[in-house]
Amino acid sequence: MIDLPGVLADVGRGMIPARIYNDAEIFALERDRLFSSAWIFLAHESEIPSPGDYVVRRVLADSFIVVRDENGTVRALFNMCLHKGMAVCRAEMGNASHFRCPYHAWTYRNDGRLAGVPFHAEAYGGDDGFAREDQSLLPAPAIDTYNGLIFVSLNADPPALREWLGDFCYYLDFYTRQSPAGVQLRGPQRWRIKANWKIGAENFAGDSYHTPHTHASVVDIGLSREPKANKRKEGALYMAGPGSGTTCKLPPGGSFLEQLRYVGYPDEMIVTMAATWSKDQAGLVEESGFMVSAATLFPNLSFVHNWPVIDAAGTVAPFISVRQWQPVSENETEVLSWFAVDAGASEHFKRQSYRAYLMCFGSSGMFEQDDVENWVSITEMAAGSMARRLLLNSRMGLTSEDKPVKPPMAGFSGPGVAYQGFGEFNQRHWLSQWSEHLGARDEATSL
Numbered sequence: 001m002i003d004l005p006g007v008l009a010d011v012g013r014g015m016i017p018a019r020i021y022n023d024a025e026i027f028a029l030e031r032d033r034l035f036s037s038a039w040i041f042l043a044h045e046s047e048i049p050s051p052g053d054y055v056v057r058r059v060l061a062d063s064f065i066v067v068r069d070e071n072g073t074v075r076a077l078f079n080m081c082l083h084k085g086m087a088v089c090r091a092e093m094g095n096a097s098h099f100r101c102p103y104h105a106w107t108y109r110n111d112g113r114l115a116g117v118p119f120h121a122e123a124y125g126g127d128d129g130f131a132r133e134d135q136s137l138l139p140a141p142a143i144d145t146y147n148g149l150i151f152v153s154l155n156a157d158p159p160a161l162r163e164w165l166g167d168f169c170y171y172l173d174f175y176t177r178q179s180p181a182g183v184q185l186r187g188p189q190r191w192r193i194k195a196n197w198k199i200g201a202e203n204f205a206g207d208s209y210h211t212p213h214t215h216a217s218v219v220d221i222g223l224s225r226e227p228k229a230n231k232r233k234e235g236a237l238y239m240a241g242p243g244s245g246t247t248c249k250l251p252p253g254g255s256f257l258e259q260l261r262y263v264g265y266p267d268e269m270i271v272t273m274a275a276t277w278s279k280d281q282a283g284l285v286e287e288s289g290f291m292v293s294a295a296t297l298f299p300n301l302s303f304v305h306n307w308p309v310i311d312a313a314g315t316v317a318p319f320i321s322v323r324q325w326q327p328v329s330e331n332e333t334e335v336l337s338w339f340a341v342d343a344g345a346s347e348h349f350k351r352q353s354y355r356a357y358l359m360c361f362g363s364s365g366m367f368e369q370d371d372v373e374n375w376v377s378i379t380e381m382a383a384g385s386m387a388r389r390l391l392l393n394s395r396m397g398l399t400s401e402d403k404p405v406k407p408p409m410a411g412f413s414g415p416g417v418a419y420q421g422f423g424e425f426n427q428r429h430w431l432s433q434w435s436e437h438l439g440a441r442d443e444a445t446s447l
Ligand code: FES
Pocket: 081, 082, 083, 084, 085, 086, 101, 102, 103, 104, 105, 106
């Protein structure tokens, strides 16, 4: 039996029991106490633009058909037949007015209502034996959207999504609202890695410290806009609401226009961004001189914004990726990686940005490949008996008295708390939310 209070106490002081990265008991607690109550991302509205469009996505073992019904309402329907429990929809995405169960062919409308039961009269005695009208696939207990991002909660009474997102919305807009047209997602590419799901989530939350070494070859081959990977130490780390992320320091003294040109955006997009973002949001770029890079929204949704050099002529093209760390087990994760781009951008920009994304991230992206080797290794090492004796040091940025080595940044335009330079503030912030969920009693998160 795991000593959960002991684990959480160690995590609370930044000393992380290595076993949490590969432990069946911890995984069961994550399922029962975390994924049963948090808001979990499923899809983006741009993936299902027309009535009948659907994608099938999971929250751990629970499969949902995320569908736009005939009236345009976005729904998340539990993909389990009311009859004997077969998965009703076996395709990953498509367009359908109805879903027919493969087993005995009960048929459901795309709003979930049961429409057809074969041999209804002969087998059931018609509506007297089994009334179809009030039968429907189970809806997700709670569903809501922000900037087209569709979230569900398995808790029927969660806090309002907007309230839960809190100050992280300020940062979320940089990735998902560069214009009133909003963002559109392409993908996802999906693949499985033999790594614990928490490692990727923590990495994107705030690990700018790994970049100079793990991603040194990205600089070596000239893919990086910056000539030195150790420039990452000038970036700011921020924590806001349930999210946290990293930023890159932009050249000093640049105007909003110059800074976004440096990042590779064409002028017409920069003008639109200036009109779309609030004055405070524009201030992150213009006054504080930072541009958002990687981020994680607790628990398992991450974002990345980067601006590599994509050809021999030195063209800089920015891209955004949305990614999800979908737990399969304590030692396996399905990665879902989408390319995200402003829906109002030119076709030329979308093409270049997609190219930039594929060079860096996605199943063959260079950053992705560099990262994953580390994460698989951590997971393997965490399974052994010696790992049960090891507390990993995740205290970077703290003194022995648990005080920050340097004060939070003054004058950082964004909400929340920000520190410049390396530190593991964000990973501890992520882990403290993880601890809160795991430490909650079962009743508090029961379905
Ligand atoms: S299990 Fe679906 S129709 Fe029987």
